Amino acid sequence: MSSREFLKGRGAQKNTENRFLQHVFEMRDDFLEFCRLEGEEAENNKTQYIPIFPKTIVNKVDSPDVGMGYSMNPYQGCEHGCIYCYARNTHEYWGYSPGLDFERRILVKKSAPELLEAKIKHKxxxxxxxxxxxxxxxxxxAEQKFEITRKCLEVFxxxxxxVGIITxxxxxxxxxxxxxxLNEHRLIGVNISVTTLSEETRRKLEPRTASIQKRLKTIQVLSExxxxxxxxxxPMIPGINSHELLPLAKTVAxxxxxxxxxxxxRLNGAIGQIFSxxxxxxxxxxxxxxxxQIQDCHGGTVNDSRFGTRTRGEGKIAEQIHEMAQIARKRYFKxxxxxxxxxxxxxxxxxxxMRLF
Structure with missing residues (x-):
């Protein structure tokens, strides 16, 4: 497989069409061949940071499947490049593709701390x-450069x-x-995502994320x-990481x-095409x-949008995953x-x- 066929360091391997745009940009094979012969880059693979200026930053979450009431996002798009990420579809609202654009065009909300402060000070x-x-x-x-998250934590x-954190x-x-x-006042809870214990799998699924050992060390330091x-x-992906559920649970515990x-x-929206x-x-x-196997978990399709089942799945494979989760909780989290x-x-x-009177 040539380097032109597989783009290393990125999750998505192409830009899919934006469903909201009338015109479509297509990278034709003859153009790619011309660039190769001329020794030119067909496109710039560097990450771009684009400032945006939202009017609000705190979002009410209506979905009963998510398990949170309010969220805020200092950045739109994510350089981590996780191939399965449900957030990819939101990049279309900004006029970009949920494919490579999602990883290479990061929208930065520098005013997030001020917007957050105004929100939580409101009467x-x-x-x-x-x-x-x-x-x-x-x-x-991007947070290493802009430190928006740190400034928001100072506001909290x-x-x-x-405040909760997912990272x-x-x-x-x-x-x-x-x-x-924050923890002195019981104001913080941290959610650390650990998708696999295999570095090879991690590099394929989540190419620009922290290594598994660094994530486990992070859990350890926070817990200490x-x-x-x-x-x-x-997510648990049948045939890729679902067989790791018990050792994953044991290790994080x-x-x-x-x-x-x-x-x-679940591969909702454009993610089905990107993942495939x-x-x-x-x-x-x-x-x-x-x-x-993913289709088997969602009634024959790769996506199920029904509340209550879309993140749980259904069918034998999904049932086996949840049965293993029950065993893990009894065995390692009692x-x-x-x-x-x-x-x-x-x-x-x-x-x-502090109000004194």
Whole structure:
């Protein structure tokens, strides 16, 4: 397989059409051949950071399957490049492709801390856990440059407001100082995504994420500092990582995780096309088997949009995954509890300092 056929360091291998755009940009084979003969690059594979200026930053989550009430995303698009990511479809709303554009054109919300502060200071706002991030990773590589997530955590601490974090990047440990202060008031819970124990699988599925060892070390360090950690063993993909569920659960428990969650993969929207193209190039020997097993979990298709079943799946394979999860919880998480966050302090700190009278 030539380097032109498989783009290393990226998840998606092409840009799919944007369903909202009238015109379609197509990279033709004859143009690619011309570029090869001329020694030119057909397209720039470097990541672009594009500033945007939203009016709001906190989003109400209506889906009953997600398990959070409010979320916020300092970045749109994600350089991690996870091939299965459901957030890819949201890039279409910005006029980009959910394929390579999602990984290479990162939209940066520098005003996020100010927007967050205005939101939680509003007189009608009542404390609810706000999750960083419900869509794209708040500790993706862009965070090293812009530090928006850190500034948002400082806002949460200032106003004693509960916050959750979802990430698969060890960069979260950079902010351990703030996390420890938040945890003194039971205001923080961290969700670390661990999809596989195999580095080879990780590099294919999630090409620009932290290594598995770094993620396990992150769970360990957070736990040693009494910061509650939930491990996200998601998504479970039949034929790729679903057979790892029990050893995954055992390993994250040994490193200090208090609980774990999982979903069965679904390839909604354009992700079906992106994933199918990727797996036929990255894992050609098992591509059809994996796609058929995913279909078996969703009534014969790769996507199910029904609330209640879309993230659980159905059928024998999905049932086996959830049975293994029950065994894992009884075997490795007995007596462990992920604590609720503190909603009581924020009202006293709404003006930025403790009310004395």
């Amino acid at each position: 009608n706002w009542k404390a609810h856990t706000i999750v960083l991030s419900g869509n794209t990773d708040c500790y993706q590589p 601490l200032k106003y004693r407001h509960p 698969k990047n060890a960069l979260v440990l950079r902010d351990l100082d703030i996390l420890k202060k 500092n009494q910061i509650p950690v939930n491990a996200m063993l998601a 040994e490193h200090g995780a208090l609980s774990f969650g999982l979903t069965v993969v 193209d990727w797996i036929k190039k990255a894992m050609p020997d098992r591509a059809e088997k994996v796609l058929h 007596g462990k509890v992920f604590p609720p966050l503190n909603l009581e302090l924020h009202e006293q700190y709404k003006d930025g300092q």
